[in-house]
Amino acid sequence: xxxxxxxxxxxxxxxxxxxxxxxxxxxxxxxxxxxxxxxxxxxxxxxxxxxxxxxxxxxxxxxxxxxxxxxxxxxxxxxxxxxxxxxxxxxxxxxxxxxxxxxxxxxxxxxxxxxxxxxxxxxxxxxxxxxxxxxxxxxxxxxxxxxxxxxxxxxxxxxxxxxxxxxxxxxxxxxxxxxxxxxxxxxxxxxxxxxxxxxxxxxxxxxxxxxxxxxxxxxxxxxxxxxxxxxxxxxxxxxxxxxxxxxxxxxxxxxxxxxxxxxxxxxxxxxxxxxxxxxxxxxxxxxxxxxxxxxxxxxxxxxxxxxxxxxxxxxxxxxxxxxxxxxxxxxxxxxxx
Amino acid sequence: xxxxxxxxxxxxxxxxxxxxxxxxxxxxxxxxxxxxxxxxxxxxxxxxxxxxxxxxxxxxxxxxxxxxxxxxxxxxxxxxxxxxxxxxxxxxxxxxxxxxxxxxxxxxxxxxxxxxxxxxxxxxxxxxxxxxxxxxxxxxxxxxxxxxxxxxxxxxxxxxxxxxxxxxxxxxxxxxxxxxxxxxxxxxxxxxxxxxxxxxxxxxxxxxxxxxxxxxxxxxxxxxxxxxxxxxxxxxxxxxxxxxxxxxxxxxxxxxxxxxxxxxxxxxxxxxxxxxxxxxxxxxxxxxxxxxxxxxxxxxxxxxxxxxxxxxxxxxxxxxxxxxxxxxxxxxxxxxxxxxxxxxxxxxxxxxxxxxxxxxxxxxxxxxxxxxxxxxxxxxxxxxxxxx
Numbered sequence: 114x115x116x117x118x119x120x121x122x123x124x125x126x127x128x129x130x131x132x133x134x135x136x137x138x139x140x141x142x143x144x145x146x147x148x149x150x151x152x153x154x155x156x157x158x159x160x161x162x163x164x165x166x167x168x169x170x171x172x173x174x175x176x177x178x179x180x181x182x183x184x185x186x187x188x189x190x191x192x193x194x195x196x197x198x199x200x201x202x203x204x205x206x207x208x209x210x211x212x213x214x215x216x217x218x219x220x221x222x223x224x225x226x227x228x229x230x231x232x233x234x235x236x237x238x239x240x241x242x243x244x245x246x247x248x249x250x251x252x253x254x255x256x257x258x259x260x261x262x263x264x265x266x267x268x269x270x271x272x273x274x275x276x277x278x279x280x281x282x283x284x285x286x287x288x289x290x291x292x293x294x295x296x297x298x299x300x301x302x303x304x305x306x307x308x309x310x311x312x313x314x315x316x317x318x319x320x321x322x323x324x325x326x327x328x329x330x331x332x333x334x335x336x337x338x339x340x341x342x343x344x345x346x347x348x349x350x351x352x353x354x355x356x357x358x359x360x361x362x363x364x365x366x367x368x369x370x371x372x373x374x375x376x377x378x379x380x381x382x383x384x385x386x387x388x389x390x391x392x393x394x395x396x397x398x399x400x401x402x403x404x405x406x407x408x409x410x411x412x413x414x415x416x417x418x419x420x421x422x423x424x425x426x427x428x429x430x431x432x433x434x435x436x437x438x439x440x441x442x443x444x445x446x447x448x449x450x
Numbered sequence: 451x452x453x454x455x456x457x458x459x460x461x462x463x464x465x466x467x468x469x470x471x472x473x474x475x476x477x478x479x480x481x482x483x484x485x486x487x488x489x490x491x492x493x494x495x496x497x498x499x500x501x502x503x504x505x506x507x508x509x510x511x512x513x514x515x516x517x518x519x520x521x522x523x524x525x526x527x528x529x530x531x532x533x534x535x536x537x538x539x540x541x542x543x544x545x546x547x548x549x550x551x552x553x554x555x556x557x558x559x560x561x562x563x564x565x566x567x568x569x570x571x572x573x574x575x576x577x578x579x580x581x582x583x584x585x586x587x588x589x590x591x592x593x594x595x596x597x598x599x600x601x602x603x604x605x606x607x608x609x610x611x612x613x614x615x616x617x618x619x620x621x622x623x624x625x626x627x628x629x630x631x632x633x634x635x636x637x638x639x640x641x642x643x644x645x646x647x648x649x650x651x652x653x654x655x656x657x658x659x660x661x662x663x664x665x666x667x668x669x670x671x672x673x674x675x676x677x678x679x680x681x682x683x684x685x686x687x688x689x690x691x692x693x694x695x696x697x698x699x700x701x702x703x704x705x706x707x708x709x710x711x712x713x714x715x716x717x718x719x720x721x722x723x724x725x726x727x728x729x730x731x732x733x734x735x736x737x738x739x740x741x742x743x744x745x746x747x748x749x750x751x752x753x754x755x756x757x758x759x760x761x762x763x764x765x766x767x768x769x770x771x772x773x774x775x776x777x778x779x780x781x782x783x784x785x786x787x788x789x790x791x792x793x794x795x796x797x798x799x800x801x802x803x804x805x806x807x808x809x810x811x812x813x814x815x816x817x818x819x820x821x822x823x824x825x826x827x828x829x830x831x832x833x834x835x836x837x838x
Binding site: 114318322325326336339342343345346347349350351352353354355356357358360361364365369370372373374376377380421422424425426427428429430431432433434435436437438439440441442443444445447 | 538730742767771825
């Protein structure tokens, strides 16, 4: 990580330390602060209103937000909606945004006057109730429906983060031609979750380490029990793996790397959550303790944007295609692979 | 900031040509039948002729300066070469220890005369080394070594027994950790590294056969073995520091991830041939995904090492995850391969499976057990003294 990225990461870390409040499902104050330091549209080109940063920088910032369980649609705004709009040549508005892929039951229509409307249902749209608008990828087009143009039926993931059903009835949409693919949308979503998960794993591991140092049983801190030490070390290892995987996937930017990183992170998340709770004992399993902010997110995020079965199968398909001779070149291919 | 830290690194693109060259060379070696891919071949594959062919190409001693016969290509170039060799299951044992560990130790702590005596031969693939650390009563707890060296005219008289000494029966020399003085309160004082000529009078080498009957390990009994003063490595009494400073190099290299890779490659080919269903693809895909991530971790450590850093704790974490992966891979591949493991099979998949299963127990033992490694990681995570 270079110094500029490190400074940015430290700035976001400080902002989160002051304003993050994982008890809430939406943190407008934190969002404003993140907009102020200029990280909500990091990878969006400058001429479209963003910061023109690369995916690696974006992933590092998302990792910090994951570490603080930040209640903001940062991945959705920066990696998905901002990308869809900018890619289609539109300026990206400020404020929290969200995005979705139109399923087969969503119809995009153009009337005789050239006005576009969108009708149908979008399930589990992150933070839809709080977003300034939703960018919908529909075939070769992007439709942007501003807040108020749709109805929201509130839903939530395991962590209580908004995952709303969006109902569109002849919703007026701004529509642009788009070269974005559903595959790319899924991969960017997975990359965002992988980065957030790495941060949440850091936090869960950190809490377990702290608790093991403080909690005394049988006259000594848990940390002095070798069995507990083994758990802590395993969590730290899995966290490191998820972190490097997310960084590498963001830097490489290839479909293979993103698939491998999300599969690896989703697998690691299960281990980290299990051990974090085991080390914390009963208190970590209550709503009095902050561990749940991270473990419930990890349990949700490992299945969002594709779990390890989906991405594992994608990686496996590449591996089988590669065969005996091609498997190693597949694994070692860098950004060009 | 977390106690453990790694940042993903990429290899410099100029190493792509080197990788292509190594790949082409290995493909030719395999096609000509000069080498046969084998699991765990950095322990099992002692092939001095192959090592010499690598030496001719400048692919041993890549971290040594040119004046000592090395190619000075650097540790990341060495990373590329070693991972290519391991992935191909090439027989690299004859130079492995010397190239990875003994050579760099000689370079760091050795005298000018010692460097000139050994490094060019190592780089040519002609001189093999063994590691004399473990003893009958000293496994992961290295500070408990009992082999003693006593002062005698012009050198040291060494008595004791080293065990699990891979390749001692075919190597030329062994760097032994011996006790030369009192252990002190830390138990880390009074240890010294000596370069023991394995052909010297008083050196008796007895095989300790693996459960397959293979001969890789040895017991090396040293009875009044004379080691001249000019074969002390580094400083008398400084052995502990010298040995532990190598750990980052020893712990996180690609050999802690790839020992069973040839088996994974073979099953990918089998699935390609017979057709893979979704469950097959998911199973192999999860292995490949984790391997991809582990390799990037290993590379991240290598990049820190290349920059002069010594991330020993991170390296321990990588070795813990990597060596457990080497074993977990076998369990999944068994289910995908659906062949009976057989060392004598003409089906490479059945043979690689048998080699992997039978060598599996060693992966999480050698170079420090995983339980000890996780203890190292935990102690780094916890505030000072809390883990004790």
